[in-house]
Amino acid sequence: MLNKLHIDIMKKIGRLKNILLRLSIPKENATIGYIIAEHFDNDKKEAEFIDKYIEYVVPEKKSINEVIIYFNELFDLEKIAFDDIPKKYYNLMLLNAKLKLTVKNNNSDKTDLDFVVFKLKDTKKNKSLLDTRKTDIKNEDVILVFENQSDYVYSNLNWLNVYMYLCLGISEHDYYNRTVNLSEYIYNLKEFYGL
Known part of the structure; x- marks a missing residue:
């Protein structure tokens, strides 16, 4: 199963x-590249993930x-x-x-x-x-x-x-609008620095 x-x-x-x-x-x-992204079942979980790590992100592309x-x-x-x-x-x-x-x-x-x-x-x-x-x-x-x-x-x-x-960073647009790009960026940041 x-x-x-x-x-x-x-x-x-x-x-x-x-x-x-x-x-x-x-x-x-x-070839599938080394792409790290968190899969969220719903928007609430993604929002909680972003809230938990947003302090580590500086919106500067x-x-x-x-x-x-x-x-x-x-x-x-x-x-x-x-x-x-x-x-x-x-x-x-x-x-x-x-x-x-x-x-x-x-x-x-x-x-x-x-x-x-x-x-x-x-x-x-x-x-x-x-x-x-x-x-x-x-x-x-x-x-x-x-x-x-x-x-x-x-x-x-x-x-x-x-x-x-x-x-490369993350844009202010992605940061303030909490786009999927922001959650992907945070996940990579978290994995890279072991947050």
């Missing part, structure tokens, strides 16, 4: 397959360019072409950036998206971060992806992906 968790997971996988079909991306070429500058100062990065990243990440990023823009066409190309992609250089400054990748991505390059129009950020290193998302 399936429990509620298994049923919820099956529903999410079904939604992903439907999205992939609409975008003409074969499901074997789409940064531009993609500000986040790129920050990560360029934090790490030694080498800019690479979007087409040079592995196909499994390529399709994931197209899918998520398109969804974030809520584009309604069925085209999965990148002509209307503006991706900026970096990889971590193999330097002393990056050594501790590169050492952590062995558990996540083995010997793949650590990539950092930024998309200007959708404010989409991604890294194939799980914790770095969440950190990039948190660095």
Whole structure:
């Protein structure tokens, strides 16, 4: 007998397959990213969750360019072409950036998206971060992806992906209107910092 968790997971996988079909991306070429979100059965539970952690949130949305500058100062990065990243990440990023823009066409190309992609250089400054990748991505390059129009950020290193998302921040609109973006942001904040 399936429990509620298994049923919820099956529903999410079904939604992903439907999205992939609409975008003409074969499901074997789409990798599900490290996306953290709390599932709430009702609005009251979501409101209680937000109330509990809202004090940790500062409503300050940064531009993609500000986040790129920050990560360029934090790490030694080498800019690479979007087409040079592995196909499994390529399709994931197209899918998520398109969804974030809520584009309604069925085209999965990148002509209307503006991706900026970096990889971590193999330097002393990056050594501790590169050492952590062995558990996540083995010997793949650590990539950092930024998309200007959708404010989409991604890294194939799980914790770095969440950190990039948190660095981008949350808008005042999402904060004061208590949108689903706020609860997603809080959940990532909670998981990342162990609140």
